[in-house]
Amino acid sequence: MIEVSGLTGGYQNEDILTDINLTINEGEFFALIGPNGSGKTTLLRLMTGALAPSGGIIEISGKPIQTYSPRKKAEIMAVLAQSSHVEFDFSVEEIVMLGRYPHQKGLIKHISRRDKEVVSEVMKQTEVYQYRNKPFKWLSGGEKQRVLLAKALAQEPKILFLDEPTNHLDVKHTVEMLQHLKAYQAKRQMTIIAILHDLNTAALFADRFGALHQGRLVKKGDLSVLKNETLLQKVYEVDIKHHSHPTLAKPQMLVAPEEMHHSNPHALEAEVDQNEQCIHIAFPRPLRVLSNAVVGEGLQWLCHFCNFYVPKNYDCSNPADDVRKWLEKAGIPLGDTLGMMTAVKLADKAIVNEVIMDTHIFTIVTAGVGNAMDITKEHPLAEAWQIGTINIMVFLDEHLTDGAFVNAVQSATEAKTKALVDMEVTDPATKSIATGTSTDSIAIAATQNGTPTPYAGSGTRVGKAIGQSVYRAVTEAIENYRTRVGK
Ligand SMILES: Nc1ncnc2c1ncn2[C@@H]1O[C@H](COP(=O)(O)OP(=O)(O)OP(=O)(O)O)[C@@H](O)[C@H]1O
Known part of the structure; x- marks a missing residue:
C-alpha cells in the first residue's frame, strides 16, 4: 500500500505540488489524469523517491x-518513464535482461536460469520476443516502448509506475499492452500507478483515478471521476461529455469544441424522393436520431432516411443485408442512412409538415394494420419475423437530450395508439382494440438547434407537437391504406 500525506514538492525551491493526500491500495490500477504541466510526472517522481519532497510523507x-535502499527500491518497484532514450548498442534481450539486475546476487552478477525464464516470458507478453536479437536502436518508437515495459516487468516489481505507457503505441498495441498488464497484475497482485493522457483508455483499464489540476489533487475516486463533466471541464478547460461504452459498463469521453456547435436553421428543408420501392428523405446536414430501424438503429447522426417496400412474401432471413444492398444500388451512403421496411404500398404514406406549438415538425408514416395487435393480451408469438407495418419517422427542429429522445418515442407511441383506438383498429386474434402492429418501427430525428430540451412527454410543448403530428399522420395513413384495400 502507498500512503501519501500532506505531500508538497517540486524543483529548485519551487513547489509544483501542494498538499497531496492519497492512498493507493495493493493490487489496484490507479490512473493519474490531468492536463500538461499539472504535476503528474512530478508526483510520480516523488512517489518513486527520485525527487525529495519539501514537505509531507510518502x-x-x-x-x-x-x-528504502536503492537496491531494495529496485526490488519492489519498477518505473517506465516518459520518453526513455536508451540508444546504446544493446540487443532487445540485453536491455530486458537489465531489468533482472536487482535480483542478481553477489559481486559478480551472473544470469541464472530463472532470469532467462522471466526475460523470455515478459518478452513474449509484450510481443517483442521476435526482435530479441535485434539492436534496440533499430526498433520503432512503439516497439521500443514495449521493450522498456518488458524490462520493467522483468524486475518482477510489486509496484509498477508508468508515465504515459501507451505513448507511441497504436490502438491494437495499446489495448494489448494494458490487457497484458491487467492479467499480469491479477496474477501477481502488482500495484500499477499510471499517468494516462487518454481518458478513454484510463476508463477501460484503471480501477481508480486521481485528477491533478495546477499541482493539486482535485478529485480521486472510481469511474465517477471520469463521469464528472464539470470537473473535467474545469481541469482540461475544454467541454468534455461522457457517454456509455456500447458493450461495457464503462464511460467513454468525447470532446465537444464550442465553435463546432453550428446553427442549422434550414435543416428541416428535406428533399423527398419517392418511387415504388423506396421513400427517400434527404437532409443537407445530419440529424440526431433514435430509432429501431433495420439499418441505423440506436442513437446516431444521420442525413438519409429510407422506407423500402417489400412484398408480403419477402424472405426476411437477413433484412439488414438486403437494406444495405438496396442502398448501395441506389447510391445512398450507408453510414449516413436509416433504413426501414414495410409491406404497405408506399403510395399510402401520409406526411404532416407544419409548425405545431412553435415546433417545426415533419412526420411521415406508412401504416398497414393487417397484423394489428393488442400488446396487453396473451398471444402466440409470431413465428417468423414480419415486416413492420406502421413505420413512423418524426423530424423536429429541436434540440433533444437523450432522455428527451426517449420521451419523444413515448409521445409518438401514445399518439399512434390513440389513432388506432379512434380508428377502431382491432387485433384479429383477440378482437380487442389494437395498440400497434407486431413489428412497428420508429425514428425520432432532431436538428439539435437551440437550447437543449430535457423533456418531450405529453406535458411539454415538444411532446404535444409530436403527439398531434403523429396522430394526424397515422390516422391519414390508415385511411389511405383502408381506402386502397377496401376495408
Ligand atoms: N526538472 C524540472 N525543473 C523545473 N521545473 C520542472 C522540471 N520538470 C518539470 N517542471 C515543471 O513542473 C511542472 C509540472 O510538470 P510535470 O512534468 O510534473 O507535469 P505533467 O502533468 O506530467 O505534464 P505532461 O502531461 O506535460 O507530461 C511544469 O510546469 C514543468 O515545467
Whole structure:
C-alpha cells in the first residue's frame, strides 16, 4: 500500500505540488489524469523517491520511502518513464535482461536460469520476443516502448509506475499492452500507478483515478471521476461529455469544441424522393436520431432516411443485408442512412409538415394494420419475423437530450395508439382494440438547434407537437391504406 500525506514538492525551491493526500491500495490500477504541466510526472517522481519532497510523507508498506535502499527500491518497484532514450548498442534481450539486475546476487552478477525464464516470458507478453536479437536502436518508437515495459516487468516489481505507457503505441498495441498488464497484475497482485493522457483508455483499464489540476489533487475516486463533466471541464478547460461504452459498463469521453456547435436553421428543408420501392428523405446536414430501424438503429447522426417496400412474401432471413444492398444500388451512403421496411404500398404514406406549438415538425408514416395487435393480451408469438407495418419517422427542429429522445418515442407511441383506438383498429386474434402492429418501427430525428430540451412527454410543448403530428399522420395513413384495400 502507498500512503501519501500532506505531500508538497517540486524543483529548485519551487513547489509544483501542494498538499497531496492519497492512498493507493495493493493490487489496484490507479490512473493519474490531468492536463500538461499539472504535476503528474512530478508526483510520480516523488512517489518513486527520485525527487525529495519539501514537505509531507510518502510511505510504502508502512515505511517512509527515504528509508528504502536503492537496491531494495529496485526490488519492489519498477518505473517506465516518459520518453526513455536508451540508444546504446544493446540487443532487445540485453536491455530486458537489465531489468533482472536487482535480483542478481553477489559481486559478480551472473544470469541464472530463472532470469532467462522471466526475460523470455515478459518478452513474449509484450510481443517483442521476435526482435530479441535485434539492436534496440533499430526498433520503432512503439516497439521500443514495449521493450522498456518488458524490462520493467522483468524486475518482477510489486509496484509498477508508468508515465504515459501507451505513448507511441497504436490502438491494437495499446489495448494489448494494458490487457497484458491487467492479467499480469491479477496474477501477481502488482500495484500499477499510471499517468494516462487518454481518458478513454484510463476508463477501460484503471480501477481508480486521481485528477491533478495546477499541482493539486482535485478529485480521486472510481469511474465517477471520469463521469464528472464539470470537473473535467474545469481541469482540461475544454467541454468534455461522457457517454456509455456500447458493450461495457464503462464511460467513454468525447470532446465537444464550442465553435463546432453550428446553427442549422434550414435543416428541416428535406428533399423527398419517392418511387415504388423506396421513400427517400434527404437532409443537407445530419440529424440526431433514435430509432429501431433495420439499418441505423440506436442513437446516431444521420442525413438519409429510407422506407423500402417489400412484398408480403419477402424472405426476411437477413433484412439488414438486403437494406444495405438496396442502398448501395441506389447510391445512398450507408453510414449516413436509416433504413426501414414495410409491406404497405408506399403510395399510402401520409406526411404532416407544419409548425405545431412553435415546433417545426415533419412526420411521415406508412401504416398497414393487417397484423394489428393488442400488446396487453396473451398471444402466440409470431413465428417468423414480419415486416413492420406502421413505420413512423418524426423530424423536429429541436434540440433533444437523450432522455428527451426517449420521451419523444413515448409521445409518438401514445399518439399512434390513440389513432388506432379512434380508428377502431382491432387485433384479429383477440378482437380487442389494437395498440400497434407486431413489428412497428420508429425514428425520432432532431436538428439539435437551440437550447437543449430535457423533456418531450405529453406535458411539454415538444411532446404535444409530436403527439398531434403523429396522430394526424397515422390516422391519414390508415385511411389511405383502408381506402386502397377496401376495408
Ligand atoms: N526538472 C524540472 N525543473 C523545473 N521545473 C520542472 C522540471 N520538470 C518539470 N517542471 C515543471 O513542473 C511542472 C509540472 O510538470 P510535470 O512534468 O510534473 O507535469 P505533467 O502533468 O506530467 O505534464 P505532461 O502531461 O506535460 O507530461 C511544469 O510546469 C514543468 O515545467
